[in-house]
Amino acid sequence: MEWQTLGVEPVLTPDEMAAVDAAASERMGDLVQRAGGAVARSALGLLGGGYGRRAHVVAGPGNNGADGRVAAELLRRRGVRVSIGDHADSIPADAALDLVIDAAFGTGLSRPYAPPDLPGDVPVLAVDIPSGLDGRTGGFCGAPWRATATITFAALKSGLLLGHGPEFCGRVEVADIGLSVEAEVGTGDHLTRALITNGDVGRCWPRRAADAHKWMSAVWIIGGAPGMTGAAALTAEAAGRAGAGYVLVSAPPTVGSRSSTDDGRDVAGGHLPGAPLPVETVVRSLAATGGVDGWPHTVADEQRVGALVIGNGLGCGTLVLDGVVRLLALSDAAVVLDADALGAGGARLLDACAHRRATTVLTPHDGEYEALMGEAPGDDRLAAAARLAERSGAIALLKGPTTVVAAPDGRVRLSSAGDQRLATAGTGDVLAGVIGAALALGEGDALTTVAVAAHVHGTAAMGGPATGFRAGDLPKLVGAALDDLVR
């Protein structure tokens, strides 16, 4: 999916869009004329001209269909030979078409719809949303055509960004038809829901002050148990490349026992044997902070850190959960809980998050979400992320092709940067490090900071090779992406 838009991008659900329409001072007929005009302009671009081209419009019974009919008339005036059919009509198989305009249903789709068969490999322009796609979730509500392009009105709709949306909507254009969405969904940091863009990174990425010292952006990573040291190393490398001034790593204790590394060596608890940590990393034993069980009972020395990242190669078990819960209570710094820290905590972990005053960030993939919440996220990822944020009082970052970041106050940010390159082991550890660095550097709106960090992470991946991309390639690309995006 490509975006033709830059800057703060509101994202609306169909219900919110309906409320915007209802509150509009202009007559629907005027809005339909503008929407139809925008569709016609976009169609002419796809057709590469007007005179002699052939287009077919599938027009439904509502306003989406009305947009299509207006576009059909405007295209005829430009010499395009246009045919129109109802949403249920078949398209003549022998029609040598240059374009099909899908104006069957938009935000008003209320039951499954399967469009007629397309005559061959003809490009499709979808009006507002491909018909048969749920405008909120991007899930199937029928069997939509795969559009070459989608022209949507006033603002992006969440269904274009989530679920099957990115795969089925093609290139997305937002047409201004004179409607303001501000009254319904707010502006700036207060926007209910927004897509993060490159412009947002430039505006919001926290910068180091000219008189900064290293402790002003220190990150403390707790992870890298024997056999899993690579995870903490990726997080540490990423935090450094994203701008952390000081990176501390502490392995979790393996109290009263010795454990085996994956190459079969016995190791003592609390160390990082053979960890390929960046040379700048400071390794500190957790036991040195005074706990009888090897986990800290005070973090006085570490209160100087701006953010903790807990979970990357942490291992699981009751002792680990006890330790994480204690750290959450002890530290006044921002905390990112990732990977193993999310695996088995459930209600106890969520309660511990809810009691914190400082920022807490939870970064689950779907399996970790289920472990935390006792149920899978389901199709409605906006609602799933919001439920986790509300339950935990934390910022909930739900990983996926489009990352959904929700705050306990109901605001949501989306990032669709990155692609399947990121579907490889260790990229989540890198993301945790980038978020940790961003939180340690900044004092801005935490939701924006976390979402912008996810966007940087996705953008960085696009600088890597399409084949054979490894998480270890990513931290350096994060540094390069930040150089590009933050000026």
Ligand SMILES: NC(=O)C1=CN([C@@H]2O[C@H](COP(=O)(O)OP(=O)(O)OC[C@H]3O[C@@H](n4cnc5c(N)ncnc54)[C@H](O)[C@@H]3O)[C@@H](O)[C@H]2O)[C@H](O)CC1
């Ligand atoms: N502000 C804007 O963005 C504007 C949007 N416009 C366009 O209007 C549609 C929304 O219009 P609405 O009439 O509410 O909905 P639809 O056109 O999607 O269709 C509703 C219509 O269809 C019936 N229906 C729903 N599902 C099915 C189905 N599977 N089979 C048969 N019939 C179905 C339903 O009962 C209704 O009767 C928006 O997407 C924009 O394209 C305006 O043009 C300008 C302002």
